Amino acid sequence: xxxxxxxxxxxxxxxxxxxxxxxxxxxxxxxxxxxxxxxxxxxxxxxxxxxxxxxxxxxxxxxxxxxxxxxxxxxxxxxxxxxxxxxxxxxxxxxxxxxxxxxxxxxxxxxxxxxxxxxxxxxxxxxxxxxxxxxxxxxxxxxxxxxxxxxxxxxxxxxxxxxxxxxxxxxxxxxxxxxxxxxxxxxxxxxxxxxxxxxxxxxxxxxxxxxxxxxxxxxxxxxxxxxxxxxxxxxxxxxxxxxxxxxxxxxxxxxxxxxxxxxxxxxxxxxxxxxxxxxxxxxxxxxxxxxxxxxxxxxxxxxxxxxxxxxxxxxxxxxxxxxxxxxxxxxxxxxxxxxxxxxxxxxxxxxxxxxxxxxxxxxxxxxxxxxxxxxxxxxxxxxxxxxxxxxxxxxxxxxxxxxxxxxxxxxxxxxxxxxxxxxxxxxxxxxxxxxxxxxxxxxxxxxxxxxxxxxxxxxxxxxxxxxxxxxxxxxxxxxxxxxxxxxxxxxxxxxxxxxxxxxxxxxxxxxxxxxxxxxxxxxxxxxxxxxxxxxxxxxxxx
Amino acid sequence: xxxxxxxxxxxxxxxxxxxxxxxxxxxxxxxxxxxxxxxxxxxxxxxxxxxxxxxxxxxxxxxxxxxxxxxxxxxxxxxxxxxxxxxxxxxxxxxxxxxxxxxxxxxxxxxxxxxxxxxxxxxxxxxxxxxxxxxxxxxxxxxxxxxxxxxxxxxxxxxxxxxxxxxxxxxxxxxxxxxxxxxxxxxxxxxxxxxxxxxxxxxxxxxxxxxxxxxxxxxxxxxxxxxxxxxxxxxxxxxxxxxxxxxxxxxxxxxxxxxxxxxxxxxxxxxxxxxxxxxxxxxxxxxxxxxxxxxxxxxxxxxxxxxxxxxxxxxxxxxxxxxxxxxxxxxxxxxxxxxxxxxxxxxxxxxxxxxxxxxxxxxxxxxxxxxxxxx
Numbered sequence: 001x002x003x004x005x006x007x008x009x010x011x012x013x014x015x016x017x018x019x020x021x022x023x024x025x026x027x028x029x030x031x032x033x034x035x036x037x038x039x040x041x042x043x044x045x046x047x048x049x050x051x052x053x054x055x056x057x058x059x060x061x062x063x064x065x066x067x068x069x070x071x072x073x074x075x076x077x078x079x080x081x082x083x084x085x086x087x088x089x090x091x092x093x094x095x096x097x098x099x100x101x102x103x104x105x106x107x108x109x110x111x112x113x114x115x116x117x118x119x120x121x122x123x124x125x126x127x128x129x130x131x132x133x134x135x136x137x138x139x140x141x142x143x144x145x146x147x148x149x150x151x152x153x154x155x156x157x158x159x160x161x162x163x164x165x166x167x168x169x170x171x172x173x174x175x176x177x178x179x180x181x182x183x184x185x186x187x188x189x190x191x192x193x194x195x196x197x198x199x200x201x202x203x204x205x206x207x208x209x210x211x212x213x214x215x216x217x218x219x220x221x222x223x224x225x226x227x228x229x230x231x232x233x234x235x236x237x238x239x240x241x242x243x244x245x246x247x248x249x250x251x252x253x254x255x256x257x258x259x260x261x262x263x264x265x266x267x268x269x270x271x272x273x274x275x276x277x278x279x280x281x282x283x284x285x286x287x288x289x290x291x292x293x294x295x296x297x298x299x300x301x302x303x304x305x306x307x308x309x310x311x312x313x314x315x316x317x318x319x320x321x322x323x324x325x326x327x328x329x330x331x332x333x334x335x336x337x338x339x340x341x342x343x344x345x346x347x348x349x350x351x352x353x354x355x356x357x358x359x360x361x362x363x364x365x366x367x368x369x370x371x372x373x374x375x376x377x378x379x380x381x382x383x384x385x386x387x388x389x390x391x392x393x394x395x396x397x398x399x400x401x402x403x404x405x406x407x408x409x410x411x412x413x414x415x416x417x418x419x420x421x422x423x424x425x426x427x428x429x430x431x432x433x434x435x436x437x438x439x440x441x442x443x444x445x446x447x448x449x450x451x452x453x454x455x456x457x458x459x460x461x462x463x464x465x466x467x468x469x470x471x472x473x474x475x476x477x478x479x480x481x482x483x484x485x486x487x488x489x490x491x492x493x494x495x496x497x498x499x500x501x502x503x504x505x506x507x508x509x510x511x512x513x514x515x516x517x518x519x520x521x522x523x524x525x526x527x528x529x530x531x532x533x534x535x536x537x538x539x540x541x542x
Numbered sequence: 543x544x545x546x547x548x549x550x551x552x553x554x555x556x557x558x559x560x561x562x563x564x565x566x567x568x569x570x571x572x573x574x575x576x577x578x579x580x581x582x583x584x585x586x587x588x589x590x591x592x593x594x595x596x597x598x599x600x601x602x603x604x605x606x607x608x609x610x611x612x613x614x615x616x617x618x619x620x621x622x623x624x625x626x627x628x629x630x631x632x633x634x635x636x637x638x639x640x641x642x643x644x645x646x647x648x649x650x651x652x653x654x655x656x657x658x659x660x661x662x663x664x665x666x667x668x669x670x671x672x673x674x675x676x677x678x679x680x681x682x683x684x685x686x687x688x689x690x691x692x693x694x695x696x697x698x699x700x701x702x703x704x705x706x707x708x709x710x711x712x713x714x715x716x717x718x719x720x721x722x723x724x725x726x727x728x729x730x731x732x733x734x735x736x737x738x739x740x741x742x743x744x745x746x747x748x749x750x751x752x753x754x755x756x757x758x759x760x761x762x763x764x765x766x767x768x769x770x771x772x773x774x775x776x777x778x779x780x781x782x783x784x785x786x787x788x789x790x791x792x793x794x795x796x797x798x799x800x801x802x803x804x805x806x807x808x809x810x811x812x813x814x815x816x817x818x819x820x821x822x823x824x825x826x827x828x829x830x831x832x833x834x835x836x837x838x839x840x841x842x843x844x845x846x847x848x849x850x851x852x853x854x855x856x857x858x859x860x861x862x863x864x865x866x867x868x869x870x871x872x873x874x875x876x877x878x879x880x881x882x883x884x885x886x887x888x889x890x891x892x893x894x895x896x897x898x899x900x901x902x903x904x905x906x907x908x909x910x911x912x913x914x915x916x917x
Contacts (some may be wrong), residue, residue: 271709343894347710347894350891350894352846470839512728527700527701527706
């Protein structure tokens with residue numbers, strides 16, 4: 001049934017094509033326009049003229065448009081020897097060669113009637129569909145949406161086949177479908193409906209819904225098959241929309257997950273090592289973001305030409321600054337509190353208060369402005385309507401890079417070996433000669449440095465202010481608690497899982513309720529697995 | 543196993559709640575505090591013995607904080623459970639009482655409606671179901687006890703049953719409180735969104751701003767605090783209290799001996815939440831506002847530092863700590879507001895590093911040294 005309809009359509013389509021464009025197959029000369037195409041314009045046969053105009057309208061050469069425009073403005077002249085020239089005062093251009101010539105005295109302007117004028121306008125609109133300027137193509141497509149002449153269908157189809165620009169494509173699709181919907185042939189109407197369905201464009205929903213619903217009324221659709229096709233097309237569009245929404249949730253979920261991962265990775269290292277939750281971790285993120293701000297200011301003052309790369313310079317800087325702060329913390333406060341995790345929690349909270357107030361004193365309580373570099377603004381559009389912004393893509397990539405770095409460090413260096421040893425059994429590691437004090441300091445520095453790197457990434461996504469760390473502190477704890485200790489994989493899966501679940505819940509529950517649900521789910525999850533997703537195996541009783 | 547442990551005579555010997563001298567000191571402290579509103583009422587402003595209404599209100603507020611700190615000390619100091627979510631129980635008690643106070647406003651609100659202003663603003667036509675009966679004072683008081691108690695019981699049952707402890711438990715309580723704060727910030731939750739409850743007019747028919755009402759609220763708070771202190775002392779001095787201390791010091795060993803810590807932990811945890819809820823309920827009419835910021839992470843952690851500053855596991859310590867830290871806060875925020883967070887941060891660090899037993903512990907050490915030199 002459907003194949004028959006398509007075959008019917010194709011036959012009709014080809015027939016119309018051949019009738020309307022008899023000269024289509026004539027190859028256009030490389031330079032200028034084939035004189036054989038122009039010759040009928042100088043003649044008297046109106047039908048031949050119409051065919052010539054239509055043929056000119058299909059030329060890929062902008063010369064065709066020039067000829068048509070001249071004809072419409074009464075500036076096209078025919079010489080006695082049958083040549084056609086575009087006149088401009090005493091001078092003229094030969095469209096066949098592109099050469100400038102003097103306008104011969106015997107040349108007369110080619111007159112046109114209304115029938116010809118309409119054909120010229122249509123051909124010109126069609127020609128603009130091939131313009132190099134996307135805006136002009138869009139305007140032409142929009143104009144053709146309104147025109148209800150089914151004869152233009154083939155021209156639109158051709159433009160649609162060649163069009164690459166999404167917006168213009170959409171406009172052309174509407175134009176084609178609108179023309180086809182007016183067809184008297186139910187098979188063509190059905191094809192149009194099917195075409196609209198295939199585009200998945202939500203802009204067609206109202207039209208299709210009207211067709212699917214009505215069997216009488218202003219937009220009467222007598223054919224049941226077309227109505228059925230419209231219903232099917234509606235479902236197709238809805239499915240497409242659902243796919244876009246799903247892909248969007250996935251992308252934003254991964255993006256949020258990678259942010260959480262960056263924020264929690266350093267925490268997971270220090271927590272795994274010392275069993276201590278560093279409450280000042282959020283403030284280390286904040287310091288990393290402020291280092292980015294300072295780097296931006298320095299570049300603005302000293303290296304304005306390199307502004308686009310200040311973020312890259314901020315990365316090592318933030319790592320060093322926060323690692324130093326972290327090591328200083330470890331040496332002065334935290335190491336005196338080993339074995340008393342709850343007290344450490346309080347002491348680091350106190351430190352976080354001081355760091356926060358310190359930043360307020362230095363930079364003011366207001367948020368500071370950190371800009372995206374040029375290469376991070378904008379994004380790629382996929383699946384019409386879903387924009388993957390470059391800054392989010394960059395942060396996803398960066399998070400993967402940092403995870404790889406930490407993995408390599410933990411599994412392929414001597415320090416990593418020591419860290420793993422202490423995580424598994426601190427006293428035994430000490431007994432066999434691991435310098436636990438120094439490893440603690442270095443590992444704490446590493447965890448803090450990663451927080452600094454995360455701070456640089458966060459500065460590219462949201463506001464940078466003294467409270468920045470507070471927004472992430474509960475979330476990063478959740479990641480660590482969920483992921484368990486001593487396994488990078490746990491942290492990665494927990495972060496991405498939390499990000500994903502959060503974004504998939506948001507459309508149903510709203511942002512706040514999604515967050516509440518997640519917190520409640522984590523509380524429930526921890527009941528089942530108090531040691532997190534990946535509990536270290538062991539026989540110790542705390 | 544259990545039998546032999548109980549037959550140990552030293553463990554069976556009943557200890558008095560407090561020694562005579564301690565009773566006297568506590569009585570003197572309570573009497574001094576009780577005198578303040580009288581001085582405020584009896585002497586006109588400007589008189590040498592006049593105590594400003596501001597100071598009385600401030601002390602009333604501190605006593606509510608002290609009660610919350612006392613509740614926290616019960617679980618942290620004796621059972622070793624560090625809760626970062628006591629702000630939630632405090633706020634829940636406050637909200638439960640606040641519901642009654644909101645309904646007691648009657649038609650005196652800005653919109654002169656039977657509904658509270660925020661409900662008129664949201665274009666609600668009737669009270670949601672969970673507001674039913676809150677126009678009755680005694681029902682609201684029941685909620686003050688039941689809501690925090692029930693939440694703590696259910697949450698504690700599952701958490702303790704799964705043997706969540708230490709830092710994990712702290713983080714989970716923090717998550718719970720954070721989730722509750724987000725919930726209460728929503729307008730749709732029906733508790734006034736981020737403005738919470740305020741503009742109270744009267745309580746049980748009395749004008750809530752009248753000096754007499756304020757003095758009465760102050761005395762009730764003082765009595766509640768004293769009662770809570772005695773109750774907490776009774777609990778910790780009992781055999782149950784000794785099991786709790788065992789939970790704190792070595793839960794696994796206790797379990798190996800044959801005790802199931804679940805019931806003990808659950809009891810003290812629920813009791814603590816109820817005390818905290820009562821503190822919140824007393825706080826609301828005196829301060830005149832309750833909003834979700836009471837459930838913020840910061841508030842709950844600050845409660846912990848009151849306990850740590852005063853002396854963990856001493857019961858009197860948290861009361862002193864709450865007073866000291868909040869007194870300092872009041873002084874800083876009026877004189878050097880920029881430096882308060884530095885000072886608070888420093889208190890956190892210094893207390894954990896140098897004063898693990900808090901002010902009370904320091905005093906005991908000094909007293910012991912004094913005894914030594916005298917001997």
